Amino acid sequence: MKALVKNGKKRTNVRLASFNGKEYHMILNKQRYLCRNCDCTCGAHSDLLIKNHTITNQVKDRILDLARESFTLSSIAKIVGVSPNTVSRLLYDNINLPSRCSRLPENLCFDEFRSVGNIFTFIAIDAETHHLVELIHDRLSKTIVDHFINKYSLSERQSVKSVSIDLNANYQMVVRRIFPNAQIIVDRFHIVQLCSRALDQVRIGSLKNIKDKHSRLYKALKSNWRLYHLPLAEVDDKNVEYVFGINEYTTIQNVIDIGLDQLPVFKEVYDTYQNVQQSLENHNINLLRETICGYKKNGTAMDTSISTLRKNLKHVENSCIMPYSNGPLEGTIGKIKKLKHNSYGFRNLDHFLKRITLI
Structure with a gap:
């Protein structure tokens, strides 16, 4: 005799993704089950839905796509048809900032940008693929040096061949300290x-x-x-x-x-x-x-x-x-400035950095 038996259905209003600006809902009757051994109940799950949510994975993917296009939370909420709190929860609670990249590229670009208030955030990208490598919460030399030394081994740092920077003398000291074999390129x-x-x-x-x-x-x-x-x-x-x-x-x-x-x-x-x-x-x-x-x-x-x-x-x-320059990095910072402008600035640095990783 089976211990798990059917125990009625639960009516759920599921939010579907929109493709023409209109809201679409699906009334879903989710099967409930009763365990005769422990008298506990549970419900059936579907790949269409996020577990314990009434939002489908299509809506979640749509929110992430709009976030990559530098839309604000309120704009995304209006387009998708959910609340701004739901958008904030899906964007910020489910995204974790990486502690380090998987592999240091051979050619890097260094610069900084104004992030939250008067804070300047350090950014590094791959000079060849233009992929984001590091985002550090401030631009102090000690913070940058400690981050790379603690996160990357000496052999990884020795593999870096060049670093493109502006005429900032502090960055020259940082490059010599953490990348002993790297050539410094002034943009x-x-x-x-x-x-x-x-x-x-x-x-x-x-x-x-x-x-x-x-x-x-x-x-x-x-x-x-x-x-x-x-x-x-x-x-x-x-x-x-x-x-x-x-x-x-x-x-x-x-x-x-x-x-x-x-x-x-x-x-x-x-x-x-x-x-x-x-x-x-x-x-x-x-x-x-x-x-x-x-x-x-x-x-x-x-x-x-x-x-x-x-x-x-x-x-x-x-x-x-050498053919490398900070041109790709300036383009990346331009996208960051566009995000900051569209969102009328950010008060939470962690949220700002998570939005940058999406872009």
Whole structure:
């Protein structure tokens, strides 16, 4: 004689996934059973439902898909047709942050981003696959060093060949401490940005010294400042077009020459900026080394920029030799900023990091 016998049915209103914006429900009669040995009851289970829930796995998958698209909790709740608390419970209670990745990649990218309040969170990704490697709750050097040393063995850390960073000196110390065999790569964008800002400072300083605010020189430096940031390959010296600002028909090269011919110091800074930009674009390490080492100070902001590059010359040269950069990491941080913007910020750091892992 069987101990488990049927003991009626329980009527359950099951929430199904929506495909056209409308809510769909299924009335499910779940079979109940009685055990004659212990007088305990139990119910039948289905792969369609989450155990002890009236929500199907289809709804759960739909919630996770919308969360990966950076929707807010309230927006997901309205689309799926459940409460925001249900969405929060499915997202945050069922997701655990990994303590470490399964294997350290050979090439890494390091950076940080503002997460909750004034807290900056450290992030590392694989430079080749762009997969997330680490999320650490703050960017302090001690925290980063302790995390990698405690979570990864020395042999794992020795397998890392390169780390791409910005011009943050603290990260250089961190890389040397935890990855003894890794080459440090200074991101090419930050190198060009450093020289570009120095060029703008010299240009603005020259504008302040020009008394005639209606002269061709002032208009060329003021209204057409973007032309001085163009790579040499994009500067047109043949086609004549109407140039706003100076309001003349001329070539782009002639507009640039207006500022360079009358301001010798500005021309030196401009040539230095173009040489750095051209050497990085063409992977010309000889031109880069010649530009940085052969630079002569002229009392402008470019002196500080070149001095910074000269201190990090070996790491800057690696940016010419090796193909990796922080571009993929900046794209990842852009997605994180989009999530933070859509959600009007986060108050709980743990919830924020879990949403990032979903993306």
